[in-house]
Amino acid sequence: MTEKASAPPVEDGTLGILSGRNAALAHISTCSIFRELQNLRAHGSLCDVIIKGSEESVRRISCHRLLLSAYSRYFRTLFDSVSSQDEVRVENVPTDILNTLIDCMYSAELHLDDGNLAPLLHGALNLDIPTIAEICWEFAEQHIGVANCLMINSLRDCKIYRPHLAEKAKSLALRHFSTVSHGSDFLQMDNEHLVDLVRSDNLNVQAEDEVFYAVLRWLHYDRGSRQPQFPEIIQHVRQSFCPSSLGEYLQLMGPIDQPPEYSAAERKDNSSTCLQNGSVDDKMREISGNDSAAIKKKEADQIPPCLNAAGEEMLDGSGQDAVSVQPRISYGTVPVIVCVGGEDKSMLDCVECFDPVTHYWSPLKLVPYRATGVGMATTEDHSLFVCGGYSESRGLHALRRVVRYNPCVDEWKDMPEMQTARGDAGVAALNNCVYVVGGCNSAWRQVSTVECYDPLIGEWRSVADLPVPLSHFGIAACEGRLYVFGGCMQGAAVRSGFCYDPKANGWSALPSMATSRVDCSACALPSGVIVVFGGYGGVKHLSSVEAYDVKMNQWTEKCDLIRTRRLARGAYVDGKIYAMGGDTTGNCQSSVEQYDDVTDRWILLDNVYVSRFRCGLSCAVLRIPKDLANQPPRYK
Missing domain, CATH: 2.120.10.80 (Kelch-type beta propeller)
Structure with a gap:
């Protein structure tokens, strides 16, 4: 989903007092001013500062202090403290995102999609640009769906967040876990967000092996760095409801001391690489002598058809908390x-x-x-x-x-x-x-x-x-x-x-x-x-x-x-x-x-x-x- 949004040239209130012909003239005048500012910047005229992103990059962004200060409290404070410097570095915002945000300040236009929403929102919040941040939040609310719910759920770590949006994103992820767990956003989740999903009673899966396979895919996506967090995550897989072959595989896995299975380039590509190269099903076949479909069918037959009202189907499990030995609500x-x-x-x-x-x-x-x-x-x-x-x-x-x-x-x-x-x-x-x-x-x-x-x-x-x-x-x-x-x-x-x-x-x-x-x-x-x-x-x-x-x-x-x-x-x-x-x-x-x-x-x-x-x-x-x-x- 891509959307071209218009960013207001200033914070709320300035144009609200105008009406009729005066408002039309003000709009024409504003558009004219912004076109001229873009032309000045394009030709390097009257630019008085060069902005560099957080990483080491040869790219330098020429712009005007006055315009950036009008949009951003961050730039206002920065320029006050380094008024004599011709070049300044902005921390915590990559150069490409910084350039997009500055382009928006000059053009009053912002092209948003699921791919750039999160970094642009984080950049707008870090630079204290409320008008652009508000546009990003509105885009997230209007376009939230199964395809982007994990990405939007990750935005809850922002210093300014909307709780109802987090609730809706998490609800979608829980309801459509079988779909989202095969996407690239799932593989890139941090362990805290992953635990928050897999420990939930409301995780909607047909059988527990879906959760088992999902956390294994997550592990193998970046096995080297994720090994320390894996014991915490796997305890939330309800092993009492997994067939014995899965439990045996879990024991045989033992410590994971091999090098990471995927390079950074492969991880950046997409989730299909992990699904094709992960070899999870091959390892399962070595243990059980069956293909994964047969394993899943066997487990589906063993899962209780429903969570009864009195919780009489609770099973024992060693090393797991009380929640982890209950059947999930969604079983059947x-x-x-x-x-x-x-x-x-x-x-x-x-x-x-x-x-x-x-x-x-x-x-x-x-x-x-x-x-x-x-x-x-x-x-x-x-x-x-x-x-x-x-x-x-x-x-x-x-x-x-x-x-x-x-x-x-x-x-x-x-x-x-x-x-x-x-x-x-x-x-x-x-x-x-x-x-x-x-x-x-x-x-x-x-x-x-x-x-x-x-x-x-x-x-x-x-x-x-x-x-x-x-x-x-x-x-x-x-x-x-x-x-x-x-x-x-x-x-x-x-x-x-x-x-x-x-x-x-x-x-x-x-x-x-x-x-x-x-x-x-x-x-x-x-x-x-x-x-x-x-x-x-x-x-x-x-x-x-x-x-x-x-x-x-x-x-x-x-x-x-x-x-x-x-x-x-x-x-x-x-x-x-x-x-x-x-x-x-x-x-x-x-x-x-x-x-x-x-x-x-x-x-x-x-x-x-x-x-x-x-x-x-x-x-x-x-x-x-x-x-x-x-x-x-x-x-x-």
């Missing part, structure tokens, strides 16, 4: 969006899952009871809880019932009942506990009570009440707290928001939304932003979307939904928000929309529909066995 599982219940002309008990990669729907076992207005949440141990709702057997009678779904065996189980019968409550998981907030009782009156279920204790306990009785609101867990937005209070839609801190066991008020909304949905992003969309404003169904930044404590308007949606439900998975079903001016619908927070854009997914026309369904993200997700789909 995929993340899906589970949709439960809802209604069209009657209450529904159907349960189905949506795979965001294949866009296929697959049926799951029916929930044990038919109800509307249920709440749902997924805990850290990969269990799905469905709480409360209204039964149609006695005229929308509120329920205390709670059931848990175990995806490993595709079964539902009754759990201890809630203390308070309620429907249309907010349900969310936080710190592996299930919280049920507010809702309505059988008399259709809002309640303010809140209760919490801890799976380790196996019972419900009351926590601090909501400041006001509330139902039909959006709820999300983010940054260790619960957030509640909008809802219905005494029959009217509200635009208020509240935050619950479990450590203080108390609620606090938040800034109000721009729009009052009931029956809305809320989804938390890894960046610490909660997106609230749809609902009913008291007069009409809504398509408007607002985002609350929990760190900045402020709201921002976002791109509207394509369709108005009341009683739709949303879920965040793999970098996207999905809005499922809902009610459009009295008619239930089955369409699905997808939101990208980077582009701030909703799209209507082609040929992707919730079964039947449903509103008021409940959604949550859950990892389930692949064979369960890959049942013959009813539809796409």
